Amino acid sequence: MTTQIQKAACIGGGVIGGGWIARFLLAGIDVKVFDPHPEAQRIVGEVIANAERAYRLLTMAPLPPKGKLTFCQSLEEAVEGADWIQESVPERLDLKRGVLTKIDAAAKPDALIGSSTSGLKPTDLQRDMKHPERLFVAHPYNPVYLLPLAELVGGEKTSRATLETARDRLKPIGMKGVIINKEIEAFVGDRLLEAVWREGLWLIKDDICDTETLDDVIRYSFGMRWAQMGMFETYRIAGGEAGMRHFIAQFGPCLSWPWTKLTDVVDLTDELIDKIANQSDAQSGARGIRELERIRDQNLCGIMQALKAGDEGRGWGAGKLLAEFEEHLWKNAPKAKVEVKVEPLRLLDIKVSPAWVDYNGHMTEFRYLQVFGDTSDALLRLIGVDMEYVEAGHSYYTVETHIRHLGESKLGQEIYSTLQLVSHDEKRLHYFSRIHDAKTGDILATAEQMMVHVDSKAAKACPAPAHVLAKVKEIADAHASLPVPEGFGRHVGQKKG
Known part of the structure; x- marks a missing residue:
């Protein structure tokens, strides 16, 4: 199997599917798309426009010639000849399972098939497939064209070689594929996000703070630490010279204190939904969604550019990955x-x-x-x-x-x-x-x-x-x-x- 994606197919062109399409296209890969939504071409076009704008902010390295985008009339037409097929249809097990089974039947034998699911287990998705060994979860983060991570999760019938090949094929398009050892619902990233989201809902419900205050707490403090060092490396520093052992010894007992409500599920009543929606509208409702997306992209590019300069120019976190991606672009650019x-x-x-x-x-x-x-x-x-x-x-x-x-x-x-x-x-x-x-x-x-x-x-x-x-x-x-x-x-x- 080649480590370069030559042709890609995207089934589903919404927020996530559109992000995958843009990522592939700007890496010089031809993409065929199938999405029966009547507004699919407009939606995908807007995502691509935002992605192109973001890449001009992100890097001065020469991008390869943009891939060719083709909208197809059928799923079978879209997947024909593709070596990476990304499914990004709505998060319903029956729907995804049916689509993936159709992809499996129409795709060429050595094609990789990734699912953009946020929480469904790949074993459940691959149940009816004739070649389940090539199905895996490729769970990205929005916006896919900028955030480089994809969690790669295999099911019971997924081969290890499939996951390793998928990881290798993501690197040339500037993505970091991380292989998750065991399949669980929601994988790793969404497990962490769900825990913070649940606690946030309680803080809003109990009137501890409003949505803007909660977001300020994140973005002005640990959010910046997480952006470049994650959780465990951040806490290692908090342990001082004695490292992680000292941190756990000092703060470990706090885990038994009744600080959080993580084991309790907040009741999303109409009243609470209205409260959250109204506070959110007051916080950022004056801006349209496309404007918010552009602001988000510009901020992400600035953060990654700053991280690229870290560690004496060798880069840190997503910045190090950006530096490696740029090096790849320069090496493969025409003389x-x-x-x-x-x-x-x-x-x-x-x-x-x-x-x-x-x-x-x-x-x-x-x-x-x-x-x-x-x-x-x-x-x-x-x-x-x-x-x-x-x-x-x-x-x-x-x-x-x-x-x-x-x-x-x-x-x-x-x-x-x-x-x-x-x-x-x-x-x-x-x-x-x-x-x-x-x-x-x-x-x-x-x-x-x-x-x-x-x-x-x-x-x-x-x-x-x-x-x-x-x-x-x-x-x-x-x-x-x-x-x-x-x-x-x-x-x-x-x-x-």
Whole structure:
């Protein structure tokens, strides 16, 4: 079995199914969809639009060409030829069992079949299948296109090889498949969520707090800890130098105290439902669902980007997974095909995203540096200094930067960057970059920068190899006749003229 998903089929295109569709498509995978809902194409289209917006916030790594989306008239047509089939129909055992049995009968022999169920046991789902060994639960979290986890749960007849293959196939699309050792209703994640949800319902019912206060308690405290370390590693730190044993010894007795009502089920009366709904409307009802989804996505992207910078740039939690996904994208991206001419190199075309702007709707200062940094990275890839080169122990390090802000980059504005190589030697690259308005060509900002070639392990400068210098010379020869850029050699505060 290949570890790459070549063709996917999604049966069901609601919130979860649409998220799977977007995840597959943006990973470059062709997807066939079957959903008899009359609004399926509109709903899926809106989910994909949100996903594309989110990915522009999430990463600057080059995504593969978007997969082809096909809506089919039958389940059989959708699953034909697919090697990963994801079922995401409503959470009813009889319905899911019937759909999965039809998928099993129509799918090719080596296709993997995942179910997006939140709590049904795979043994019950695979009861009527002729090839039950390839059925497993692939339980994701909303939004599927951003949150990378999928709980992989096998039934009594599911082979271990199926789960391991599923885990391997998820990695190239930026997901973390975790294999759950034993099947239980609701698996691991929803068991934890149900416990917190049940206690939350009691707190609202007993008027301890309202829904907004409860959400504030989560998002301003342990929610942030959980986002990067989970529960047990967080509590290990709480145990101090003595670790987890000390934490359990200190706080373990609290478990027997009558603090919670986790064993009692709250009665969801009409009165309580009205209370929760009214408080929720007051909390966030002024915003529509699509706006809330976009706010959620933007926040998630920011958190994952922050986590990517953790552990001295190696990443932490979901940020580490994002860094690995980006590395995969860069390694599999087509080699840079920038034609070297007697003009500055056009290296980057982007749009100013919502995550890049301040309260005035203008691009913030550090994002200009990011664009110039990404421009420098594009130059390095052009001369052969790619991820494999860096992993081998050498790279170019930026040692000096001077940025001028000449115009304004605003939300949604299309911009591009150019780079002119001014001088070089065997160790140094001295160049001048510009950020332009894509419509007018106006210069919005410039950066003069110097990079030095280094031996990363020895932490010192060294000459670049011949094949890199040959490419540098090709660019330098083309740029030799260009005039010195206006603003080149300026210092901060220097007067014009």
